[in-house]
Amino acid sequence: MFKNALATMLIWLTAMMVSGVFVWLLSDILIPGLTHLSWAFLAEAPTNAGRSGGIGPIIISTLLILLVAMLTATPLSLATAVLLSEFTQHDSVVGRLVRGSLDVLAGVPSIVFGLFGNAFFCIYLGLGFSILSGGLTLACMVLPILIRTAEQGLQSAPNDYRLAAAALGMSRSATLVHLLLPSAAPALIAGLMLGIGRAVAETAALAFTSGYVDRMPDSLFDSGRALSVHIYDLSMNVAGGDTNAYSSALVLILLLLIINSVAMSLAKQWLHGSVVAYE
């Protein structure tokens, strides 16, 4: 009886403590960040090593890196997921091989992706420190998440669709485009969202692939500083950079939230225009 009461107390205490620390962390970032946040801060270029000025070019670089990563990773992961779910048996050799190597890829630490990206994209392929190298490194990193979620989404499409489409004489590709992909859309979008979330939060893999240059990038071959790298640089290497670091951290968190909600509304729209929504 006593043990039961003690356990109840301890578990409630843990929950309150975890929530408390979460609120503490969030308010510590949000409150100082909000006082300094303005449109000018979002649009201006950083001056004096980032101590003053804004983060305009850094936001653009971050978005470009994300764009490169997602444009590369999405088609590749969609194709892999379709192959795994629709064109192979679950326990076939190809399926097991691909799944196994993706499980391994998912466990690789981000700093190792950074090393690989530096050695492969920057030096071996000669892309140098550039937005392209950073984006491609992140694409490798988010591949397992995208494939896993897309595969789960496709697999959860009702088997009746496949049977009915086959009975109507639809080709596999038509079935895929008109039935399976729309019905898996929420899962695909959710996966994309997870991938973007992971990519936008990433720092270690970007520091030696996309670099530290905080100017406005002219092309994808320019080095561009990501927002997370900017926060790191301001807080560690620039004395007196904390004010702008707080605001940048706030922008990073807001960016994550915005991406999240845009993806959700996209998922809804897509579903609305598909066959599945009329059943």
Add this chain to the structure above:
Amino acid sequence: MSLSRADRQLAVLLRGCALLAAALVLLILLFLLKESWPVLQHIALIRFVTDASWHPVEGLYKLTPMLSATCYSTLGAVLLATPLGIASALFSRYYAPSLLAGCYRRLIELLAGIPSVVCGFWGLTTLAPLIGHLHPPGVSLLTGILVLTLMILPTVALTADSALAAVPAAYLRGAAALGLSRWGLIIGITLPAARSGITAGVMLAAGRAIGETMAMLMVAGNVVQQPHSLFDSVRTLTANIALEMAYATGDHRAALFVSGLALMFTVLLLVGTAELISRKRRYV
């Protein structure tokens, strides 16, 4: 059913993409090996332990201070995050009213999504000065452990939560029929039943802690030394790579790739074990 010509072409295309995705791991391994080869070739592995110090420019490659910093911080974070994470999962599964449980689960998911650089920044600006009051310099093994705990707690909590959710309802009904108390039910039935899922989650969390770079780089102080107390500044393997990659050349650079290779293998071992454990999970 035979495939049409277009479908066959599609299948070939898909297969090509999938093989490309699968080959990525090999490519990463290959390039890590290629870059670390110069050092592996003419320096015996034992020298990473027996050299006098870590002065790569002078050809001294002792990695043990970084290795022990990584081990201690991971161990500390796992020891703290495991009970807290399991308690969190138990809270949202068995203790909280359903509305509160949903909110709490959402909170843990949000915590999981906080970028590591933001956690590190918070540790640096808030936690480190607090610990500095207790015992300078503040940026220390202890700060690292606390920030890491915060970062891996969601992994433990979310995996434990889904492991608890997978415990068959018949077990719970049986326990209720026997008149077990809530704690009796948890300690006697659900935790043992969910044990393998929880263990797998802890392994994954340990893997994440070992591979974590930014937070440790920002809050642990980055002094290359064998830690003697929790308040000593340390530098982990990951932080070492992040700090020195910017200017390392030649054998120094190769030595950093060797530590990257070592990190990759350790994490893969943990992830692989977690996979094996969770695959064995069976309910009678």
